[in-house]
Amino acid sequence: TQAPVNVTVTGAAGQIGYALLFRIASGQLLGADTPVKLRLLEIPQAVKAAEGTAMELEDGAFPLLAGIDIFDDPKQAFAGANVALLVGARPRTKGMERGDLLEANGGIFKPQGEAINAGAAEDIKVLVVGNPANTNSLIARSNAPDVPIERFTAMTRLDHNRATAQLAKKLGVSVSDVKKMTIWGNHSATQYPDIFHAEVAGKNAAEAVNDQKWLEEDFIPTVAKRGAAIIEARGASSAASAASAAIDHVYTWVNGTAEGDWTSMAVPSDGSYGVPEGLISSFPVTCRGGKWEIVQGLEIDEFSRGKIDASVAELSEEREAVRKLGLV
Numbered sequence: 001t002q003a004p005v006n007v008t009v010t011g012a013a014g015q016i017g018y019a020l021l022f023r024i025a026s027g028q029l030l031g032a033d034t035p036v037k038l039r040l041l042e043i044p045q046a047v048k049a050a051e052g053t054a055m056e057l058e059d060g061a062f063p064l065l066a067g068i069d070i071f072d073d074p075k076q077a078f079a080g081a082n083v084a085l086l087v088g089a090r091p092r093t094k095g096m097e098r099g100d101l102l103e104a105n106g107g108i109f110k111p112q113g114e115a116i117n118a119g120a121a122e123d124i125k126v127l128v129v130g131n132p133a134n135t136n137s138l139i140a141r142s143n144a145p146d147v148p149i150e151r152f153t154a155m156t157r158l159d160h161n162r163a164t165a166q167l168a169k170k171l172g173v174s175v176s177d178v179k180k181m182t183i184w185g186n187h188s189a190t191q192y193p194d195i196f197h198a199e200v201a202g203k204n205a206a207e208a209v210n211d212q213k214w215l216e217e218d219f220i221p222t223v224a225k226r227g228a229a230i231i232e233a234r235g236a237s238s239a240a241s242a243a244s245a246a247i248d249h250v251y252t253w254v255n256g257t258a259e260g261d262w263t264s265m266a267v268p269s270d271g272s273y274g275v276p277e278g279l280i281s282s283f284p285v286t287c288r289g290g291k292w293e294i295v296q297g298l299e300i301d302e303f304s305r306g307k308i309d310a311s312v313a314e315l316s317e318e319r320e321a322v323r324k325l326g327l328v
């Protein structure tokens, strides 16, 4: 059998961590033939809670789980990591300005980037889930100069999955009939879920819907504000669906997209579609052989252009703000 893959998970004692770790242990992150060793990172106050989760993982008797180690030091947690899921972040609290939020997260993602640079495995793949995910990923990447930039990504797969489910519901089809959904831009309320290139049972999705009012007044806001709606209903932010999307993101990155389909990932821009180089922005991507590639040559109409530009402008502002703080 294969040697175990080292998977580092930060924020392991949090609510996404609780849902995520069991799915990793069961083999859903990398596949049913790949044993995993978990390396959990938490802040010192939450190490005990992470130990509790580790006890439950042990009690799951997962055949693919080859070991669990718990750390409060990023250098140790990322040593030898093949996959890193950066979930722990500083949430926005009442009265906190965006600059404060970015600075607090800089205090987390800068040292984590440095630790990845210092000790992760050659083939390290990083997914940032903790918000503001795109810019946190940018901070980590900027502090890991020896790691190829394409190894740093951020999660918009939850938005992608939400958009796919909403479109399937509208058209009364199965989610598996929906292909080529795209989320553009930032994982925030400015994100743009694009159905103009999506296909439903082989037909263009926008034509199948044929309802611009639904698109603008229902679909886009429902997808973009779904996180807030979950908080309103559940009294807590989305956790199991976020964990599921993180599993999907890494599984697709490692195992590839299906022929005739793509997914959405926030990845470092190479300037495609007018997105400034280096911003970690969501694009349609295909994956093959453990590498992602931005889908090229899509026609972007005026409506979509405006939406993409607005979300990308927000990412540029966030980059400017963290530049001023000396974080990138």
Ligand code: NAX
Residues within 6 Å of the ligand: 010, 011, 012, 013, 014, 015, 016, 017, 041, 042, 043, 046, 087, 088, 089, 090, 091, 108, 128, 129, 130, 131, 132, 133, 155, 156, 157, 158, 159, 187, 227, 237, 238, 239, 242
């Ligand atoms: P929780 O507050 O339940 O858990 C976060 C955990 O991170 C805590 O246990 C905390 O001790 C730990 N932590 C904080 N700083 C750390 C550090 N420096 N090193 C290691 N661990 C640290 O939050 P949860 O609901 O699990 O959400 C985690 C993050 O995911 C949040 O930033 C949240 O905003 C973000 N989300 C991102 C989504 C996306 O689509 N990209 C969707 C879901 C989610 O809202």
